[in-house]
Every structure is written in structure tokens, then in C-alpha cells.
Amino acid sequence: MKILMVSSEVAPYAKSGGLGDVVGALPRALVKQGHEVAVVMPKYGCIDEKYVSQMEYKFFIYVPVGWRTKYCGVFEIVKDGVRYYFIDNEYYFGSKDIYQWNDLERFAFLDKAALEILKGIDFKPDVIHCHDWQTGMIPVILEGYYKEDPFFKETKTMFTIHNLRYQGIYDIETVADFFSLNMGYFVNDKLEFHGCANLLKAGIVYSNYVTTVSPTYAEEIQTPQGGERLDGLLRARDNCLFGILNGIDYEDYNPRKDSLIYEKYNLNTCIEGKKKNKMELQKELGLPVDGEKVMIGLVSRLVDQKGLDLIAEIMNELVGMDIQFVVLGTGDSKYEDMFRHYAWCNPEKVSANIMFSNERAHKVYAACDLFLMPSMFEPCGLGQIIALAYGTIPIVRETGGLKDTIKSYNEFTGEGNGFSFNAYNAQDMLYTIKRAIGFFSDKDVWKKLVKRAMKEDFSWEESAKKYIDLYEQL
Numbered sequence: 001m002k003i004l005m006v007s008s009e010v011a012p013y014a015k016s017g018g019l020g021d022v023v024g025a026l027p028r029a030l031v032k033q034g035h036e037v038a039v040v041m042p043k044y045g046c047i048d049e050k051y052v053s054q055m056e057y058k059f060f061i062y063v064p065v066g067w068r069t070k071y072c073g074v075f076e077i078v079k080d081g082v083r084y085y086f087i088d089n090e091y092y093f094g095s096k097d098i099y100q101w102n103d104l105e106r107f108a109f110l111d112k113a114a115l116e117i118l119k120g121i122d123f124k125p126d127v128i129h130c131h132d133w134q135t136g137m138i139p140v141i142l143e144g145y146y147k148e149d150p151f152f153k154e155t156k157t158m159f160t161i162h163n164l165r166y167q168g169i170y171d172i173e174t175v176a177d178f179f180s181l182n183m184g185y186f187v188n189d190k191l192e193f194h195g196c197a198n199l200l201k202a203g204i205v206y207s208n209y210v211t212t213v214s215p216t217y218a219e220e221i222q223t224p225q226g227g228e229r230l231d232g233l234l235r236a237r238d239n240c241l242f243g244i245l246n247g248i249d250y251e252d253y254n255p256r257k258d259s260l261i262y263e264k265y266n267l268n269t270c271i272e273g274k275k276k277n278k279m280e281l282q283k284e285l286g287l288p289v290d291g292e293k294v295m296i297g298l299v300s301r302l303v304d305q306k307g308l309d310l311i312a313e314i315m316n317e318l319v320g321m322d323i324q325f326v327v328l329g330t331g332d333s334k335y336e337d338m339f340r341h342y343a344w345c346n347p348e349k350v351s352a353n354i355m356f357s358n359e360r361a362h363k364v365y366a367a368c369d370l371f372l373m374p375s376m377f378e379p380c381g382l383g384q385i386i387a388l389a390y391g392t393i394p395i396v397r398e399t400g401g402l403k404d405t406i407k408s409y410n411e412f413t414g415e416g417n418g419f420s421f422n423a424y425n426a427q428d429m430l431y432t433i434k435r436a437i438g439f440f441s442d443k444d445v446w447k448k449l450v451k452r453a454m455k456e457d458f459s460w461e462e463s464a465k466k467y468i469d470l471y472e473q474l
Helices: 018-032 103-116 138-145 172-179 199-206 215-220 231-236 270-285 308-319 333-345 358-367 383-389 400-405 426-440 443-455 460-473
Strands: 002-006 036-042 056-065 068-079 082-088 127-131 156-161 196-198 209-212 241-243 294-299 323-328 350-353 370-373 393-397 419-421
Touching: 002 018, 002 103, 018 036, 018 082, 018 127, 018 460, 036 103, 056 103, 068 103, 082 103, 103 138, 103 172, 127 138, 138 156, 138 199, 156 199, 172 196, 196 199, 199 231, 209 215, 209 460, 215 241, 215 400, 270 294, 270 323, 270 358, 270 443, 294 358, 294 426, 308 323, 308 333, 308 426, 323 358, 333 350, 358 383, 370 383, 370 426, 383 393, 383 400, 383 443, 393 400, 393 426, 393 443, 419 426, 426 443
Parallel strands: 002 036, 002 127, 036 082, 127 156, 156 209, 209 241, 294 323, 294 370, 323 350, 370 393, 393 419
Antiparallel strands: 056 068, 068 082
């Protein structure tokens, strides 16, 4: 089959989070299974020069955005069998910021350009796979303007929700203008949403199939608690809604060959290897060097969704324990300042790395014994899966993809690959952290846990097969 993917971000070219990772890895997995995949994304100003120098200019066209007619250059990179097309317009995408104040107009241009360039690149898709609200209008445009075009006659659409909270809600008049739509589209069972237009809702209503990034999240978004005011619509589309777990790329996250960590290790050398990584990270961060000290890692956006309010509630108890806590991430200033404060007051126990650093993230995954991820909600989550690959045992709340990937350790049967708690409650989390630390002192139990974690396989191959099955159904 020919699959077209359209996304606002694609790793390694431009990404701000898990969306970029997914659309970076899934096309390669599909190509390995014999399918032809093209990916369309903006040519942002933040794309590294080493990638820009690989781009081949193909052609340009003009794309209508309401009454405006805008230049659209098309550049191509072919890598790992995937054809990547970069939409060039300096006004919309010349900035180094992936997201900015005029996103509605920018992504209206992207959505229209993604369809307009297909004849020029000679790619007639069987399925157009759209990701998140930024591409939610593509199925609408396809229905409104191209349904009589023989080129698109057999084309089906799939829409993936990566995080239901981000919906792309704008005033109706502006959306109607940029997409040249009449008011018939802005009614309750189409794009209208509490007096506004909702671009994520557009993708849900107009796509043939809707997917999200874990089976549990697919259930949660159909409830009033998790549905972000779209639960009724998602229940109505239940027969076309599927949850497929994200994977990770084990070429990028593999302690046996990771050049970013201090010392590589494998199943046979994992305990000593992790200890050496821990001691080197302790030196780098200015923490007391002690290979036997329990080190807990947090690599995250520092926002409420990630359970940071729970951590804030128990920070005094945490620093009173015989542990080291390493934080890496940026986010809300109240949480950034909280971790800075505790690191200043407890420099031997807390290291606050208020930054984004891919290299340091790899070092934290390799060095830590436990990985804390107590999310309020988590569509899939990649941190806990990456932690498993490095033999770092996750402590998670049972929600979304965290529930699907982490099974709490059972000391009676020996089963489980991490520790989990159910209620969104700081004391339950603290109890679970203490329970996990208790098992760390039992070297035999801990070695088995680390090895079991490293044996887990959440590669893209299995997830790609599930997507292919849906494409074939379409």
C-alpha cells in the first residue's frame, strides 16, 4: 500500500515531544514490512543544517489559504526507504519555533499543501494518516474539495489522537476563512464545539478510522473524566476507534550500543554497568559518589499532567529518605523553582537539571535505579518504556499507556516489571516508592527485575502490524 503521513513534527528533523518520535519511527517500520510511505511536514527554521543540506528541491506551487495565495516550495529527503517532503514557506515556517501565535493559519497552509503537492510528487495514497489537531482538517478538505477528483477516489483517511487535551479550538469565522468552508460545516455534528470550531473534532468526525496511542487511553477518552468534552462523540465512533500502543526505536535506546552513556552494558553486565553509570553521573552532577545509593530519576515536562503536584506534596518526605533524586526537564515555573529550591537546600540528595538535553536524558535512564512517572493521565508515555530498556524500574500511576506497559511487581509470584499505584494520591505514590526501595536492598530480586525489564520488547514492529491491519481494512 501507499501510505501518506502528515504531521506538524517528525523526528529527527523537528520535534517537541512524543508526536515527533512516533511519526519519526512508524514510517520506517511500515517500510520494513513492504509498504511505500511518504511523510509531509513543514520546513521549519529549526531544522539542523546537516538535514537541510540533504534536501533536494523538487518544485513549487501556489496554495490558497482563504483569499490569500501563498508560495509553497517542496523539498525531499529519502532516508531508510521513506520519502520525506518538506513544505517551504518562510512566512509560515521560517521561525525556529515549531508552534507559535498564528498556528491556525500555518497549519491550514500545511493541510492544503499536503494534498496539493501529491500529483507533483507522483504519490497517490491509499491511506492518508493524519496526526493530532494540526492535521485534523485534511479529511474535511478531502471531503469538501477532492471527492470528485479521480486521483483521490479510492483514498481513505485515518486520524491519530496523541493527546486529547490539545484540540485546536478557534473562532468559526477565522476557520471558515482559512479553509474556505461554508457555514454548513460548523454545526453540532461536524466542526462546531461550544460556539467555536474544533480541529481535533474535525479529524474525529471526518476520518474513516480514528486511533489513539494505547488501548487503555482509547477506553479512557470515552468517559466524562478522560474525554475532554468529546467523550460523547468518541463513544458514537466506538466501532471505528482503536488503541495501538506506541513503540520505541531500540537503535536509539539500547544500553548495549548507546554512545551517549558513560559505560555500555548488556543483560549479563547490567548490575555493574548501571552502577558505573550511576557513579559517573553522580560525579557530573556534584552528588556524593555512592554506587549503592538508590537513585530515582524524573525525565519529564514539568507540568500538572505529569503528576508534578503529587511530587510537590511529598518532596519533604522524599528528601528525608536515604536516596538521590535526579530531575531533568522544563515546564511550569512553579515546578522548576520547586526543584531548584530543594536542590539548593539538599545538594547531596537532589539534582535539578532544568533544561532539555537528549544526552543527559540517556545518562539518567542508564544511571538511575528507579524512574518516577506518576501522571494524572498519559495517552501512551515513552519514558517508562525507555526506562525498561535501560533496566531502570518504573514507578507509575495506572493510567493510559502506563497501565498497558507496566505490571506491578508481585513478590509472591515473581511477576511484574515495575511498581504502580491506582488512585491519584500522593500518599499512595509515596507508599509505592518506599515499597520499590525496599526491594532494591534484595540483590537477587533486584537483579531479576532489572533483567526482566531489559527483556521487554516494545519495538515498532508489532505496532506497525496493527496499523497495517487497519489500513488493509480501510
